[in-house]
Amino acid sequence: MSNNDDNKVTHFGYQQVPWQEKQQRVAGVFRSVAAKYDVMNDLISMGSHRVLKRMTLELAGVRPGQKVLDLAGGTGDLAIKFSRLVGDSGQVVLADINASMLQVGRSRLTDRGYAGNIEYVQADAEHLPFPDNNFNAVSIAFGLRNVTDKDQALRDMTRVLKPGGKLFVHIFCHRNLTYLFETEGESNWMGRYFFTGGMMPSYDWLPRCADRLSLEDRWAVNGTHYGKTLEAWLALADRKRQTLIPLLEECYGAGQGKLWLQRWRMFFMACAELFNYGDGEEWFVGHYLFRREE
Numbered sequence: 001m002s003n004n005d006d007n008k009v010t011h012f013g014y015q016q017v018p019w020q021e022k023q024q025r026v027a028g029v030f031r032s033v034a035a036k037y038d039v040m041n042d043l044i045s046m047g048s049h050r051v052l053k054r055m056t057l058e059l060a061g062v063r064p065g066q067k068v069l070d071l072a073g074g075t076g077d078l079a080i081k082f083s084r085l086v087g088d089s090g091q092v093v094l095a096d097i098n099a100s101m102l103q104v105g106r107s108r109l110t111d112r113g114y115a116g117n118i119e120y121v122q123a124d125a126e127h128l129p130f131p132d133n134n135f136n137a138v139s140i141a142f143g144l145r146n147v148t149d150k151d152q153a154l155r156d157m158t159r160v161l162k163p164g165g166k167l168f169v170h171i172f173c174h175r176n177l178t179y180l181f182e183t184e185g186e187s188n189w190m191g192r193y194f195f196t197g198g199m200m201p202s203y204d205w206l207p208r209c210a211d212r213l214s215l216e217d218r219w220a221v222n223g224t225h226y227g228k229t230l231e232a233w234l235a236l237a238d239r240k241r242q243t244l245i246p247l248l249e250e251c252y253g254a255g256q257g258k259l260w261l262q263r264w265r266m267f268f269m270a271c272a273e274l275f276n277y278g279d280g281e282e283w284f285v286g287h288y289l290f291r292r293e294e
């Protein structure tokens, strides 16, 4: 690390924090939820994130024998699917900055019999430990918004792709605004507890940042799908209250279950409003398919 890096600051919400500290704070958020991430993710999205991920694979055209990187892959949802597509002659690398997420992913995939063609690598998207021109496809689903230096991450993803290789990105977007989540202040608990250190990009933001990548296609998946999911989750959370409280205590600490259940309930209500707003055309999930230029 250079002196320059030591002195660099970045946004954590609207707070200025040292560059390194932001990574540690983001890592802390995911470390605290790793063990229950899939349960939470399914409960949060009622499984709709899995439908969206299937879409990626249909678009991916990943073939047997290919090499695929699932970056910020968390507990390996996409890696499982890529593993089936590339088969025994191919290889999938599940990479994440967070050791706890990877550990949960490894146990989950191993328990399900996915062993031969998956490798697990703890890696920061900004400094990928892979050679140039190495992968046929790279995917990053719901991970880019947490990366501190997004330009650097995009450059590194491009570097490790083979010429002609594909990059898939899923990211929550706003129709035309890019903004950071505030963490300071009484009313900003959403930024502080749920979108810690994150940003909301505009739908146009990503293609503008992607050098040496041609945008082949993009899809805005209407926000009302996610809005319905959030409303259904709220109903489910209320029905499963007694099951959820101990789970939340495991994630957030003893005595924190009820408080966090209420925070999650408010999160679902507020996000449902957000994604349903303007018939789902204001905030939505952006899916992007890029091709690395030759």
Ligand SMILES: C[S@@+](CC[C@H](N)C(=O)[O-])C[C@H]1O[C@@H](n2cnc3c(N)ncnc32)[C@H](O)[C@@H]1O
Binding pocket: 026, 027, 030, 041, 071, 072, 073, 074, 075, 076, 077, 095, 096, 097, 098, 101, 123, 124, 125, 126, 140, 141, 142, 143, 146, 147, 148
């Ligand atoms: C919302 S989860 C998404 C996980 C998975 N892709 C999915 O769709 O279920 C975001 C993931 O990004 C990882 N992450 C955050 N910053 C990262 C970075 N700089 N490099 C690699 N992974 C990162 C987190 O550890 C977490 O596992």
